[in-house]
Amino acid sequence: MSNLASPDVQPLRVALLGCGVVGTAVARLLTEHADDMAARVGRPLQVVGIAVRRAGKDRSETGVDPSLFTTDAEDLVTRADVVVEVIGGIEPARSLILRAFEHGASVVTANKALLAEDGPLLYQAAQEHDVDLYYEAAVAGAIPLLRPLRESLAGDDVRRVLGIVNGTTNYVLDKMDTTGAGFAEAVEQAQELGYAEADPTADVEGFDAAAKAAILASLAFHSRVSGKDVYREGITEVTAADVHAAREMDCVVKLLAICEVTDDPAEPGGRGISVRVHPAMIPRTHPLAGVREAFNAVFVEAESAGELMFYGRGAGGDPTASAVLGDVVAVARHKVVGGLGPGESTYADLPILPMGRAQTRYHISLDVADRPGVLAQVATAFAQHEVSIETVRQQLLSPDPATPEDGRASLVIVTHSAPDAALSATVDALAELPTVRAVTSVMRVEGE
Ligand SMILES: NC(=O)C1=CN([C@@H]2O[C@H](COP(=O)(O)OP(=O)(O)OC[C@H]3O[C@@H](n4cnc5c(N)ncnc54)[C@H](O)[C@@H]3O)[C@@H](O)[C@H]2O)C=CC1
Numbered sequence: 001m002s003n004l005a006s007p008d009v010q011p012l013r014v015a016l017l018g019c020g021v022v023g024t025a026v027a028r029l030l031t032e033h034a035d036d037m038a039a040r041v042g043r044p045l046q047v048v049g050i051a052v053r054r055a056g057k058d059r060s061e062t063g064v065d066p067s068l069f070t071t072d073a074e075d076l077v078t079r080a081d082v083v084v085e086v087i088g089g090i091e092p093a094r095s096l097i098l099r100a101f102e103h104g105a106s107v108v109t110a111n112k113a114l115l116a117e118d119g120p121l122l123y124q125a126a127q128e129h130d131v132d133l134y135y136e137a138a139v140a141g142a143i144p145l146l147r148p149l150r151e152s153l154a155g156d157d158v159r160r161v162l163g164i165v166n167g168t169t170n171y172v173l174d175k176m177d178t179t180g181a182g183f184a185e186a187v188e189q190a191q192e193l194g195y196a197e198a199d200p201t202a203d204v205e206g207f208d209a210a211a212k213a214a215i216l217a218s219l220a221f222h223s224r225v226s227g228k229d230v231y232r233e234g235i236t237e238v239t240a241a242d243v244h245a246a247r248e249m250d251c252v253v254k255l256l257a258i259c260e261v262t263d264d265p266a267e268p269g270g271r272g273i274s275v276r277v278h279p280a281m282i283p284r285t286h287p288l289a290g291v292r293e294a295f296n297a298v299f300v301e302a303e304s305a306g307e308l309m310f311y312g313r314g315a316g317g318d319p320t321a322s323a324v325l326g327d328v329v330a331v332a333r334h335k336v337v338g339g340l341g342p343g344e345s346t347y348a349d350l351p352i353l354p355m356g357r358a359q360t361r362y363h364i365s366l367d368v369a370d371r372p373g374v375l376a377q378v379a380t381a382f383a384q385h386e387v388s389i390e391t392v393r394q395q396l397l398s399p400d401p402a403t404p405e406d407g408r409a410s411l412v413i414v415t416h417s418a419p420d421a422a423l424s425a426t427v428d429a430l431a432e433l434p435t436v437r438a439v440t441s442v443m444r445v446e447g448e
């Protein structure tokens with residue numbers, strides 16, 4: 001290591017854009033682990049500047065020389081070999097990354113929103129300028145997931161990627177399930193712990209998970225998938241009745257990202273991609289049910305490898321910085337010894353299938369009149385849409401005080417797997433039946 005400290009060894013210049021939750025951890029760890037990083041890269045890394053929005057704030061926890069903080073990010077990216085973008089959002093992050101490429105810098109980013117919106121543009125610019133674009137932190141934080149998909153599984157045929165990829169919503173659902181915490185209170189806690197996006201709407205409405213699902217599907221299926229291609233439902237519509245219904249079924253509600261290749265005869269070539277993010281009930285015995293707090297877990301199913309599971313911290317400053325720094329070492333090494341990491345791979349160019357074709361199962365709770373023939377009417381609605389019922393549970397409810405003479409019952413139905421369009425049409429038909437007083441909970445079911 002001593003020769004690396006010699007004044008003759010030219011350090012690699014690192015510029016950091018953003019000094020929030022992730023940026024602060026990156027800056028501190030770059031300083032604390034400077035010697036190890038130098039040894040792993042083969043040359044010292046020198047932080048040449050940290051772009052911030054507001055100068056003069058106390059950032060002593062980074063251990064970085066205060067003179068390195070600058071509000072001129074545009075200039076900073078022209079003075080670096082490696083640019084780390086942890087500002088987030090679309091602009092100015094996109095322009096700064098493109099400018100960094102133009103000046104010959106490789107870029108490490110954690111910005112899934114930008115990658116899901118404009119990944120192809122960034123890949124192309126990186127390729128044109130012979131530099132790297134790495135983004136392991138963008139999906140599932142610390143968990144090494146993108147490199148396995150991009151590199152380790154490059155010789156296999158990935159069929160499915162399914163998991164929990166948003167720490168904030170997992171934290172919220174977990175707190176609602178285990179402590180009975182309210183939605184707003186749990187979101188606030190997730191913000192305080194540094195898990196949530198700058199605007200937590202991106203988390204709770206499922207945009208963050210959708211961006212990650214788009215990135216995962218693109219890599220897994222060698223096709224272009226953008227955030228807009230992903231069917232998305234967040235957790236804001238998950239009610240206490242849903243959580244209760246899940247508990248009654250010995251299930252738990254999780255926000256899942258599901259990316260699948262389906263062999264669909266209606267599509268040219270017979271294959272298509274289905275990508276969706278939505279809350280789903282999963283049995284408490286399923287491994288994903290045990291994923292607590294802000295942890296993430298992702299299953300990958302590949303033809304030859306079989307099933308793989310990735311688990312770890314998906315959010316938070318230090319865990320995310322771990323993934324960022326791993327990428328910094330990789331791209332910095334390329335600067336030292338030559339070579340580039342993998343670029344965009346879209347040769348399969350598979351079409352995106354509409355959500356209606358996704359195969360899923362539904363759990364439906366109905367508040368019905370307790371009269372002869374009700375069950376037959378309900379069953380007919382399922383049969384008419386070619387949806388097969390797996391289980392039905394009926395329970396008497398106390399009468400509605402407004403109509404005390406009418407009997408009431410709750411019907412809880414779980415279906416077999418069917419196209420989402422047929423399931424959703426069945427729910428619409430059920431809601432129209434005069435004997436159905438209310439559809440009290442509808443949720444997709446995943447896992448056996
Ligand atoms: N917090 C987390 O757990 C994770 C975050 N990420 C991603 O990392 C990125 C950063 O996230 P956080 O650090 O949590 O956000 P943050 O909001 O804590 O930090 C962003 C920082 O960038 C600064 N900034 C904004 N515009 C700027 C500009 N023009 N020039 C200089 N600085 C500017 C803000 O003032 C803020 O300090 C985002 O893309 C996020 O999606 C990825 C994985 C996990």
Ligand SMILES: N[C@@H](CC=O)C(=O)O
Pocket residue numbers: 138139140141165166167168169195196197203208314315316
């Ligand atoms: N807001 C995100 C942070 C990591 O990507 C999350 O909660 O998972």
Ligand code: NA
Pocket residue numbers: 136137138139140141142143144145146323
């Ligand atoms: Na990751």
